[in-house]
Amino acid sequence: MSATASGEVIVDADNGVLTITIDRPAQRNAMTKAAAHVIAAALIRLDEDPDLRVGILTGNGGTFCAGMDLKRFQLGERPVVDGRGFGGLVESPPEKPLIAAVEGWALGGGFELVLASDLVVAGESAKFGLPEVTRGLAARAGGIFRAPRVLPRAVALEMLLTGQPLSAATALSHGLLNRVVDDGSALTVARDIAAVIAANAPLAVRASKAFALASRTMSDSEAFEVQGAYTDPVFASQDAIEGPAAFVERRPPRWTGR
Structure with a gap:
């Protein structure tokens, strides 16, 4: 501390x-x-x-x-x-x-x-x-x-x-x-x-907060069009590979934020 x-x-x-x-x-x-x-x-x-x-x-x-x-x-x-x-x-x-x-x-x-x-x-x-x-x-x-x-x-x-x-x-x-x-x-x-x-994946948490706030005034169709700018980097990250691997291997994930 x-x-x-x-x-x-x-x-x-x-x-x-x-x-x-x-x-x-x-x-x-x-x-x-x-x-x-x-x-x-x-x-x-x-x-x-x-x-x-x-x-x-x-x-x-x-x-x-x-x-x-x-x-x-x-x-x-x-x-x-x-x-x-x-x-x-x-x-x-x-x-x-x-x-x-x-x-x-x-x-x-x-x-x-x-x-x-x-x-x-x-x-x-x-x-x-x-x-x-x-x-x-x-x-x-x-x-x-x-x-x-x-x-x-x-x-x-x-x-x-x-x-x-x-x-x-x-x-x-x-x-x-x-x-x-x-x-x-x-x-x-x-x-x-x-x-x-x-304990959760930092990129996913940050993107989830950002788009939850950014989409407040969007329609559903607009939100689906725009969300990729926030979520695509999450799905392309090393953490997106680590998360499922940790689940399959029954171990805690080791997040890198990348």
Whole structure:
């Protein structure tokens, strides 16, 4: 295991999983510009390091992220990274899978970090909200358009227009979450899921995520026409030979990512 800490974010790698932990519990893990840059660098590392397969984003101290630090916002700070947006994530999610492990509040930009992730595990007391309208702001770090994509239209609009949060149970019922777990165990369960993903063929995982997202607005006929650009390299790879061979020989596959 390797770990680095910036004072506001902890980044550690273990068994192909990169865990990014926002570490400002006294401020409910409110996002700062410095933290956003650390997260951006970690996500670039996730995509560029062939030994890393999956990322996890979480927060310390029982809160995921309460959005941007409003005290610093009043002083003119914006917790964004050029080309990557709020938190170094929302405008440029990684090509590899990213799991949000949520305890407590995911508010404003914090919820928008969740919406930019691929899978979500939440403690049963977690809450998700877009309260920007109550502060004279708008959810412009992806919330305005991502919430209506993943939630029923009426539910998303109620969140956006009232600023009131969803409970974990309600979020699960609307398909926003993958798991609701005992409080305090979201990161553990996220790591379990990450280990399953990390054991799969990396080229296949990356291509599956990429086209699943790229095809959202395509018709079936369009998707079948376009998907070859994503899937042909997977079928032509060494891993596509290794996978069936390992199955026939009843042994674990040895993926090379090539």
